[in-house]
Amino acid sequence: MKIVLLYGGKSEEHEVSILSAFSILKAVYYNYYQVQLVYISKEGQWVKGPLLTEAPEDETVLHLTWNPQGEESESDDFTGKVITPCEIKEEDSIVFPILHGPNGEDGTIQGFLETMDIPYVGTGVLASATAMDKIMTKYLLQTVGIPQVPFVPVLENQWKENPKQIFEKCEGSLIYPMYIKPANMGSSVGISKAENRTELQYGLKEAYKYDSRVIVEQGIEAREIEVAILGNEDVRTTSAGEIVKDVEFYDYNSKYIDNKITMQIPAEIPAEVHQEARKYAKKAYMVLDGSGLSRCDFFLTSKNELFLNELNTMPGFTQFSMYPLLWENMGLKYSDLIEELIQLALNRYKQRRQTTLDESVQ
Numbered sequence: 001m002k003i004v005l006l007y008g009g010k011s012e013e014h015e016v017s018i019l020s021a022f023s024i025l026k027a028v029y030y031n032y033y034q035v036q037l038v039y040i041s042k043e044g045q046w047v048k049g050p051l052l053t054e055a056p057e058d059e060t061v062l063h064l065t066w067n068p069q070g071e072e073s074e075s076d077d078f079t080g081k082v083i084t085p086c087e088i089k090e091e092d093s094i095v096f097p098i099l100h101g102p103n104g105e106d107g108t109i110q111g112f113l114e115t116m117d118i119p120y121v122g123t124g125v126l127a128s129a130t131a132m133d134k135i136m137t138k139y140l141l142q143t144v145g146i147p148q149v150p151f152v153p154v155l156e157n158q159w160k161e162n163p164k165q166i167f168e169k170c171e172g173s174l175i176y177p178m179y180i181k182p183a184n185m186g187s188s189v190g191i192s193k194a195e196n197r198t199e200l201q202y203g204l205k206e207a208y209k210y211d212s213r214v215i216v217e218q219g220i221e222a223r224e225i226e227v228a229i230l231g232n233e234d235v236r237t238t239s240a241g242e243i244v245k246d247v248e249f250y251d252y253n254s255k256y257i258d259n260k261i262t263m264q265i266p267a268e269i270p271a272e273v274h275q276e277a278r279k280y281a282k283k284a285y286m287v288l289d290g291s292g293l294s295r296c297d298f299f300l301t302s303k304n305e306l307f308l309n310e311l312n313t314m315p316g317f318t319q320f321s322m323y324p325l326l327w328e329n330m331g332l333k334y335s336d337l338i339e340e341l342i343q344l345a346l347n348r349y350k351q352r353r354q355t356t357l358d359e360s361v362q
Helices: 016-027 108-116 125-132 134-143 156-161 163-173 197-207 252-259 271-287 322-329 334-361
Strands: 002-008 034-040 046-052 081-084 092-096 151-155 178-181 192-194 213-218 224-229 241-244 262-264 292-300 304-314
Touching: 002 016, 016 334, 092 108, 092 334, 125 134, 125 304, 134 213, 134 271, 151 156, 151 163, 156 163, 156 213, 163 197, 163 224, 178 197, 192 197, 197 213, 213 241, 224 271, 224 322, 224 334, 241 322, 271 292, 271 304, 292 322, 292 334, 322 334
Parallel strands: 002 034, 002 092
Antiparallel strands: 034 046, 046 081, 151 213, 178 192, 178 213, 224 241, 224 292, 241 262, 292 304
């Protein structure tokens, strides 16, 4: 069987995707699979790279070169060929879209793959689109009683029309410090902290560079713990791991460039907190119609109060990412995790096709 590994993407998390893709390439069972590289540039070009039959020695195989006009060339200067998205469809293949952020994790790629009738790893359209938008996620999880920190959604057109009203709304509902986040972005991209109105104004302007939908959250003193989720109908969760902080919050560079993140797996928290975090993670996953995988992030106060922060439907798969390390702690090694994700995707695809056939017969 062929795995079509989609990586890169039109997102600020482009580089994270490349790091994740390389880790996956090192872990695939090549006695069962071949891996077809398909790179999506920041400009949106789809580039077909080499077909791999064994693990690459280094990351350079992922850095393709190609003729920008997409024309055929006999030159050895090009390692990839520009293709149309539809050309990724092949018999006996499955797509692994290791894409983070907008245009990859938000239901757009998932919708395309559904339309093309191609099996793929990860959550479907609904869960991907909903979980990517922090505002929609919070509204939905409120309805089922999952605790979250107070928040104020702020749309860009509202901000432009009446900044003073937005300040008053935020300051009337929250107290400083506040955290300002683009609603549809991950990996701490565009996030800032505000201790006063001037910093709030700066934070909103910064967040609007990445999204027209922004959320302002109440800042709290809390530990950050995370639970990994795996499954379709039969949903499994891990014990929680903790991001141990020596600063108030980590930005993109701290997480992926400088590698300043320290993780405690499992987290040193009471057994009942582990149990509660797993319960909330599973509930959120099912409410959002999750399938395949997700990572659920929480805040934990000194009083052991849990607040769900977000559900990440395509968490990082780098060598120091929390998601695979949490499963490794549960006895599921990286290569077996990749294999299980593939089988979950194939099972979901078969079930959907059978449902479609049953409906057409009726």
